[in-house]
Amino acid sequence: MGLTLEQVVPWGRSLEEYIEMFDLIPTDRPRHTLDCAGGPASFNAEMTSSGHSVISCDPIYQFSVADIEQRIQDTWAILKDKVTAHQNDYIWNRFASPEALGATRLESMRKFLQDFPEGLKAGRYAAHELPVLPFQESQFDLALCSHFLLTYSDHLSEQFHLDSVQELCRVAAEVRIFPLLKVSGEPSPYLPAVIAQMQRLGYKAEVKPVPYEFQKGANQMLKICR
Template identity: 60%
Template sequence: MGLTLEKVVPWGRSLSEYQRMFALTPADLQRRIIDCGGGPASFNAEMTEQGYSVVSCDPIYQFSAAAIAQRIDETYPIILSGVAANLDSYCWQDITNPTQLGEVRMAAMRQFLADFSTEFTAGRYCAAALPTLPFPDKAFDLALCSHLLFTYSDQLSLEFHRAAITEMCRVAQEVRIFPLLKISGEPSPHLPILQRELIQQGYSAIAQPVPYEFQKNGNQLLQIQPNF
């Protein structure tokens, strides 16, 4: 059975957040980027406005902008109530309270919807999902994945993580994954196993600090690059 919107909890982030989550430099922004599991982020829209090259992949893109908007409206209050019930799990610095969080996220998602609903997306949004991407080897310079791998370690198996990372390494020269904690805030048990395997395969797989922390202690990314 295929994906239904009832299974999706859309939550979008902005270019500014991506820059901090993934420690993106001005030079990084010039690279060919694939955003895996991009969801309703405004990253693609904002990057495109500035003349950069991004392809976003997510199974949610098989649905219309109107259908995604309806699902956002359905899940938005549920997500915020969950955050409000777990205030101590988050760092309230740049974003100071759940109301502001909702405003920031909704602004990003509205920008995504405005971009996604136009006829000028030109292949920038691809209805595809890890661990199978419809692109040739090394089609991209940099693959990004946020709040999917490691975040959902209890729901997504070690085998899924391994296959997803292998696929991102196939289509891109470099991979960055953020954050490295489970949604509960605990370390992902998959991380040390996959780091060890990647190193054995000839990659560097280094946990790097980033200038972003909303989930407490969620301030590191995994950077994967070939040593061959």
């Protein structure tokens, strides 16, 4: 893909948010999990510190801690201001204000940065990118993809989505994708084609409600399993 750091807008979410976005009940959590497009989320750091097995992949993991940290410093206030300008597109019960949101995201990204060097050495962070992942078939019990597939439907093609979802289903027994809306808040136009393809291939693919809603209307995930 030839990713440059300037193309990445780091905005990492916490374990608490992942639990609600993917409706992870406690028995889902001890499984061997892939966080695909994990970015600067603290999911891996927080899960690892409570004894769970997680690998995160994302092309930004090719960059150094210092470079990612600098990119976070350069962009987080801009992101917070963007959310402030579009406040009506969000539900403000989880976060009291754009300032509180910015502080929470910064804290998640700080946890990620602290964990990243050790996790990189341990192979818990890997610079792999969709649509092709170098993992074995069914290596993971669960693959999660937050705020990448479907979210960026205006930038990534339908074919990219079809290939990527099939790849995630190759490496994991179950795949969950959240949200189903684009950045603009409109439904991703690729969802019906993704569901149809996976059903044709013999998978169970269903839209499920989740207890998380920050972007208005983004309260469902796509769950795919054999």
